Amino acid sequence: MFKNLINGEWLDGASVSRNINPSDTRDLIGEYAQADAAQADLAIAAATAAFPAWSLSTPQQRFDILDAVGTEILARRAELGDLLAREEGKTLPEAIGEVARAGNIFKFFAGEALRPGGETMPSVRPGVGVEITREAVGVVGLITPWNFPIAIPAWKIAPALAWGNCVVFKPADLVPGSAWALAEILSRAGLPAGVFNLVMGRGSVVGEKLLNDPRVAAISFTGSVATGQKVAAAAVARMAKFQLEMGGKNPMIVLDDADLGIAVNAAVNSGFFSTGQRCTASSRLIVTDGIHDRFIAAMVEKMKTLKVDDARKAGTDIGPVVDASQLRQDTDYIGIAKADGGTLAHGGERIETNATGAPGFYLTPALITDTTAEMRINREEVFGPVVSVIRARDYEHALALSNDTPFGLAAGIATTSLKHATHFKRHSQAGMVMVNLPTAGVDYHVPFGGRKGSSYGPREQGRYAAEFYTTVKTAYTQA
Ligand code: NAD
Numbered sequence: 001m002f003k004n005l006i007n008g009e010w011l012d013g014a015s016v017s018r019n020i021n022p023s024d025t026r027d028l029i030g031e032y033a034q035a036d037a038a039q040a041d042l043a044i045a046a047a048t049a050a051f052p053a054w055s056l057s058t059p060q061q062r063f064d065i066l067d068a069v070g071t072e073i074l075a076r077r078a079e080l081g082d083l084l085a086r087e088e089g090k091t092l093p094e095a096i097g098e099v100a101r102a103g104n105i106f107k108f109f110a111g112e113a114l115r116p117g118g119e120t121m122p123s124v125r126p127g128v129g130v131e132i133t134r135e136a137v138g139v140v141g142l143i144t145p146w147n148f149p150i151a152i153p154a155w156k157i158a159p160a161l162a163w164g165n166c167v168v169f170k171p172a173d174l175v176p177g178s179a180w181a182l183a184e185i186l187s188r189a190g191l192p193a194g195v196f197n198l199v200m201g202r203g204s205v206v207g208e209k210l211l212n213d214p215r216v217a218a219i220s221f222t223g224s225v226a227t228g229q230k231v232a233a234a235a236v237a238r239m240a241k242f243q244l245e246m247g248g249k250n251p252m253i254v255l256d257d258a259d260l261g262i263a264v265n266a267a268v269n270s271g272f273f274s275t276g277q278r279c280t281a282s283s284r285l286i287v288t289d290g291i292h293d294r295f296i297a298a299m300v301e302k303m304k305t306l307k308v309d310d311a312r313k314a315g316t317d318i319g320p321v322v323d324a325s326q327l328r329q330d331t332d333y334i335g336i337a338k339a340d341g342g343t344l345a346h347g348g349e350r351i352e353t354n355a356t357g358a359p360g361f362y363l364t365p366a367l368i369t370d371t372t373a374e375m376r377i378n379r380e381e382v383f384g385p386v387v388s389v390i391r392a393r394d395y396e397h398a399l400a401l402s403n404d405t406p407f408g409l410a411a412g413i414a415t416t417s418l419k420h421a422t423h424f425k426r427h428s429q430a431g432m433v434m435v436n437l438p439t440a441g442v443d444y445h446v447p448f449g450g451r452k453g454s455s456y457g458p459r460e461q462g463r464y465a466a467e468f469y470t471t472v473k474t475a476y477t478q479a
Contacts, residue, residue, distance in 0.1 A: 002032045002180045004200055006039060007046035008193030013201065014039065019177050022089040022320040023310040024358035029087050032176040035201035040168070040209040043197035047139040047166035048215045050194030055136040055164040062113035062162055065189045070106030072185050073099060073154075080150065080181055085311040087177045088149050089319040089361070090274045092312050102154035102182070105444050105461070109158035112463065116163065116470075129477045134470035136164030137241060138217030141210030143170050143203070143231070145223040146322060147277045147383075149178035155448070156220045157186070157196070159465040167196045168216065170206045172223075174322060203227065214238055220460070220468060221245070222279075225381075225453060232456060243457035243468045245279070245449060247381040248409035250439045251402035252282035253424070255395060255415040256290035262436050263291075263414035264298045267387070270412070270438030272306065272365040275319055276385035277326070279454075280410040280432070280440040284378055285389045286398045292391055296369055300346045308364050309354045321361040321384055330384030334366050337377035337388060342368040348386070373404050381407070395420050403429045409450030410439040431455060 003010040013033030021027035035043075073080065081096030090098070119132040142156040153171060160167050171179030183198035199206050207227075210216050211234035218241035221231045228244040235242035252270065254263045270282040287295050311319030321327040327350075334348045348366030353359050365385040371377055377388045392398035395417075402411055411430035415421050421435045431450035432442060442448055447459035458467035 002030055002176065004033050004035050004039065004043075005183050005187055005196070005198040006043045007197065008187070011039065017173060017176065017200070019087055019175075021086050022322055023086070023312065023354065023360045025360060026358070027086070029083075029177055032180065032200050035199045035206050037205055037209045040199050040201065040206045041213070043168045043199045044139060044210070044213050044215050046194035047168050047197055050192055051136070051138055051166045054166055054192060054195045057164065059113045059116070062164070063110045065191055066106050066110035066113060066158055066162055069185055069189050070103045070110060073103035073106060073182075077103065080178065082312060083181060084149055084178045085319065087175050088146065089311045089322055090277075091316050091319050094274055095311070098148060098151045101444050102150045105151070105154040106158045108445050109162040112159070112466075113162040123476060127478055129479070131475045131477070133473050133475070134163070134466060135473055137469060137471050138165060139168065139215055140165045140218045140220060140469070141168050141170070141216045143207050143210065143219065143221045143223065144172055144179075146172035146174040147274070147279070149175035150182055152222050153179055153182055155444070155461050155465075157182070159469045161191070161196065163466065163469045165469055166194065168199055168210060169197065170199050170201065170203075170210060173202065176200045208234070211235065212238070217241060218468065219243070228456070241468070243460070245455050245460060246453065247383070247407060248279050248281070248450065248454050249284060249379065249381055249405045249407045250280055250282050250410045250412070250430070251284045251286050251405070252412040252414065252439055253392070253398045253402055254285060254287045254291060254295055255398070255413065255417065255420060256288045257416045258291060258414035259416060259436070260291070260294060260298055263295060264302050266412065266414055266436065266438045267299060268302050268306070270440040271387040272303075272318055272385045274440070275321055276365070276387070277322060277383055278440040280442065282412060282439045283382060283387055284405075285387060286392050286401045287389055288392050288394060288398055296345060296367070296389065299367055303346050303365055303367060306365060308351060308362050310356070310358065310360070318365060318385060321363055323361060326384060327361045327363060330363055330382060330386055333377060333380070333382045333384070333386055334368070337368045337371060337375065340371075340375040340377065342371045342375065342377060342388065345369045373401055379405065399424060399427060406453040407450070408452035409454035410434065412437065412439040431459075
């Protein structure tokens with residue numbers, strides 16, 4: 001039984017959840033404690049009590065702890081990557097890459113702890129000085145989704161601790177293993193009791209407790225739009241600081257002058273890798289007339305070579321979908337797209353058992369052509385290996401289609417035209433724009449986030465994370 005970490009102690013939960021391997025549903029990874037609201041209350045109390053001392057800890061103390069955590073994560077990347085692939089279903093190389101990202105994030109924010117910065121300037125009044133500094137916000141509640149079980153927790157926990165906040169972390173129910181492993185590393189890193197707390201449990205129980213408790217000064221949430229709206233409503237009701245990272249319907253434009261190989265590789269990578277379960281996945285391909293048919297033919301040829309199998313098996317390109325309910329959502333959307341007039345050009349087949357006979361949630365990647373902008377497949381997030389194609393007349397039409405979405409997380413263009421690439425970078429209504437690159441797969445040291453219905457509040461990651469995890473103070477002194 002894997003327990004919750006509350007006030008420096010490992011505690012049993014009120015109930016238990018079973019962590020199942022989506023590549024082989026007979027494989028039980030472990031049983032994990034599920035906290036109730038009373039245990040979440042204990043964690044918030046512990047974090048509240050720890051905050052005054054931790055917020056005044058030295059930058060050296062915070063650097064040493066975060067740097068040690070990063071070093072251990074990087075040293076154990078193969079083992080932690082194996083656990084991640086086993087519980088979430090992305091392939092082993094993808095999972096090891098995600099773990100390495102988490103390690104590097106801890107090291108980046110260890111460095112940030114040493115350079116909080118600030119400004120001094122003269123007042124407009126004679127003899128008065130002004131200092132502008134940043135202070136920790138307080139107790140932060142961190143709520144994360146299942147699709148990046150270690151990287152998203154890392155990119156919230158590391159900056160929170162680096163700038164002197166105390167943390168109550170609630171991971172997604174489907175992937176407690178990576179969250180627990182990260183908490184276990186943090187528990188041995190030298191943090192005072194109560195500074196970091198792991199509270200695994202239901203969103204409707206532990207999550208809601210974090211949203212509604214006045215001792216939680218700020219909430220950082222990544223997940224679906226529907227849950228994000230609940231987070232926002234609860235936070236506004238008690239005027240807590242909050243930040244939301246939610247869904248996407250990310251476009252990738254392919255222009256007539258694109259390098260076909262680059263365009264196909266970028267579209268296959270960001271549409272289907274990690275089983276299409278990335279918020280930055282390109283789920284809408286917008287392809288101009290002159291290259292459309294050649295591009296689709298090359299996509300289908302490439303898709304035929306992709307191996308869908310056990311996430312941890314060497315040679316697997318695409319692992320399983322995360323669970324039965326997400327699988328149903330994926331196949332439902334394929335049906336909706338066909339009923340609306342789309343053509344299933346390739347894939348979308350349910351595979352009950354993999355090459356070794358293990359039962360899992362396997363689905364071959366699906367490409368749906370002949371779709372139009374108003375169809376549900378182009379307006380709603382599927383969150384699986386399902387990509388639709390819209391035909392465009394020219395660049396201007398493609399740009400308008402790409403921005404015709406309630407979301408605005410990432411957007412891409414494949415082109416050899418500097419003019420169109422430059423125009424697109426400026427006029428795309430997305431938070432992250434990629435030229436001749438997949439829309440998914442971003443650096444760990446620069447801001448991450450979107451616009452419109454995809455995000456709310458300050459950016460995550462890089463130095464911009466300070467906007468959320470610190471609060472600014474302006475001090476005046478007359479000598
Ligand atoms: P989800 O909204 O179902 O759950 C996210 C988290 O919220 C989980 O920990 C869940 O337990 C918790 N939760 C659920 N109900 C709650 C409530 N009432 N109060 C408080 N917390 C509650 O999302 P998911 O299915 O885990 O993740 C998939 C979604 O996440 C997709 O929409 C995807 O696009 C999005 N996502 C976005 C980003 C980004 O940075 N923009 C990154 C990854 C995933």
